[in-house]
Amino acid sequence: MPRWKPDARARLQEAALALFDEWGFDHTSVEEIADRAGLTKRTFFRHFSDKREVLFGGGDKADEPFVTSVRAAPAAAGALDAVSYGLNALAARFDEEGEQAARRFRIVRASPQLWERQLIKFASLAEAVARALRGRGVGDPAAILAAESGITTLRVASDRWVADTKTKPLRQLVAEALVELRAVASEGPRATEPRGGMPTSPGAPTTGRSGDC
Amino acid sequence: MPRWKPDARARLQEAALALFDEWGFDHTSVEEIADRAGLTKRTFFRHFSDKREVLFGGGDKADEPFVTSVRAAPAAAGALDAVSYGLNALAARFDEEGEQAARRFRIVRASPQLWERQLIKFASLAEAVARALRGRGVGDPAAILAAESGITTLRVASDRWVADTKTKPLRQLVAEALVELRAVASEGPRATEPRGGMPTSPGAPTTGRSGDC
Numbered sequence: 274m275p276r277w278k279p280d281a282r283a284r285l286q287e288a289a290l291a292l293f294d295e296w297g298f299d300h301t302s303v304e305e306i307a308d309r310a311g312l313t314k315r316t317f318f319r320h321f322s323d324k325r326e327v328l329f330g331g332g333d334k335a336d337e338p339f340v341t342s343v344r345a346a347p348a349a350a351g352a353l354d355a356v357s358y359g360l361n362a363l364a365a366r367f368d369e370e371g372e373q374a375a376r377r378f379r380i381v382r383a384s385p386q387l388w389e390r391q392l393i394k395f396a397s398l399a400e401a402v403a404r405a406l407r408g409r410g411v412g413d414p415a416a417i418l419a420a421e422s423g424i425t426t427l428r429v430a431s432d433r434w435v436a437d438t439k440t441k442p443l444r445q446l447v448a449e450a451l452v453e454l455r456a457v458a459s460e461g462p463r464a465t466e467p468r469g470g471m472p473t474s475p476g477a478p479t480t481g482r483s484g485d486c
Numbered sequence: 487m488p489r490w491k492p493d494a495r496a497r498l499q500e501a502a503l504a505l506f507d508e509w510g511f512d513h514t515s516v517e518e519i520a521d522r523a524g525l526t527k528r529t530f531f532r533h534f535s536d537k538r539e540v541l542f543g544g545g546d547k548a549d550e551p552f553v554t555s556v557r558a559a560p561a562a563a564g565a566l567d568a569v570s571y572g573l574n575a576l577a578a579r580f581d582e583e584g585e586q587a588a589r590r591f592r593i594v595r596a597s598p599q600l601w602e603r604q605l606i607k608f609a610s611l612a613e614a615v616a617r618a619l620r621g622r623g624v625g626d627p628a629a630i631l632a633a634e635s636g637i638t639t640l641r642v643a644s645d646r647w648v649a650d651t652k653t654k655p656l657r658q659l660v661a662e663a664l665v666e667l668r669a670v671a672s673e674g675p676r677a678t679e680p681r682g683g684m685p686t687s688p689g690a691p692t693t694g695r696s697g698d699c
Contacts, residue, residue, distance in 0.1 A: 351670075351673035353670050353671060353673060354673070389602070389605075389606050392605050392606060392609050393602050393605060396605055414642045414646075414663060414666055415666060415669070415670050417642055418638060418639075418663070418666055419670045422667070422670065422671065425630075425631060425634040425635065425638065426631075428634070429627045429630055429631060429634075433627075450627060450631070453628060453631055454631050454635070454671060455672065456628070457564075457566050457632045457635065457671075458566060458635065458667060458668050458670075458671030458672065460567065
């Protein structure tokens with residue numbers, strides 16, 4: 274299919290992802306990436322500080338649409354509901370980018386070193402989302418619980434999406450994972466106490482003995 | 487108060503925690519730990535491979551009561567309910583250990599480097615718990631969602647606990663955080679569809695526009 278002629282940065286990115294996919298991240302050198310792109314190592318280092326930056330280079334900018342959408346969610350939206358607006362905004366971006374975003378995820382998932390870096394990024398995203406929720410008047414621990422639950426949802430949906438980007442858009446998988454999360458949380462003994470209430474005595478198991486749902 | 491005479495390993499641990507607390511993890515050397523314990527560097531290295539191991543030395547053994555209790559939960563328990571048995575078992579251990587466990591948490595939390603290591607440990611614990619849930623016949627993504635939600639609950643409860651171990655045992659804080667998690671997840675539009683149902687069209691926001699709870 275016809276394509277616009279990509280600039281050096283995009284060519285390097287494409288070459289890097291192709292090689293990471295083929296040989297694995299650890300077994301790909303900057304020199305090989307530059308070679309594949311038909312460019313020099315020097316050009317590579319003009320665009321990226323190292324090969325990891327090809328994958329994480331968007332930095333925290335990728336988080337912005339998430340946090341902005343949480344802040345902009347309707348005033349009446351609950352904590353997790355507000356988070357779902359953020360999830361939706363982020364997923365929409367990945368859907369737009371399509372297969373290249375999925376490939377990046379797959380490469381990161383396949384390397385323990387990269388996956389650790391990703392876990393740290395997820396944790397800092399959760400903190401940013403929790404801050405946005407507090408700005409909406411959500412208290413703690415609801416803010417951090419809703420933010421972390423949102424990230425969990427995103428991870429589960431992403432795992433499904435990268436395995437098959439064709440059948441369902443990430444946005445839809447995120448919506449489905451959120452429904453699943455609500456189902457998981459509402460199963461078994463449910464909270465009837467007010468927030469912060471004491472459900473069980475310290476000595477008792479956290480919840481009732483039988484799945485009395 | 488009268489104390490049993492601690493062995494070398496326990497003395498080194500106590501000295502290390504005291505120094506990490508006072509000076510920070512990064513600014514404490516193995517030599518200083520050994521000095522404080524009235525022992526030699528050589529003795530330190532007989533017990534620990536490095537100073538990080540003083541904090542993480544329990545390795546994955548600490549996860550065993552969690553996973554074992556998830557497996558042993560009553561057959562009728564739902565996914566998150568089964569996880570709550572695991573949380574309870576782990577929290578009971580930390581409650582027993584008391585202030586020293588809390589101090590370890592505080593030190594890990596205060597160092598970005600250690601906190602990253604902890605995040606990785608949490609992720610591997612979540613995977614172990616998800617496997618235990620699958621062993622109980624829980625499908626995906628419910629297994630991973632319930633496991634990750636359990637870890638989120640543990641993190642939130644631990645943060646409260648390390649700030650004040652006297653007022654409430656960790657077990658109680660975990661129970662409360664679980665109630666909060668269920669409350670957060672049940673707020674706003676709730677799932678009425680069967681598992682895996684499609685709640686919204688791909689183009690629509692993940693949940694309804696108004697907090698119609």
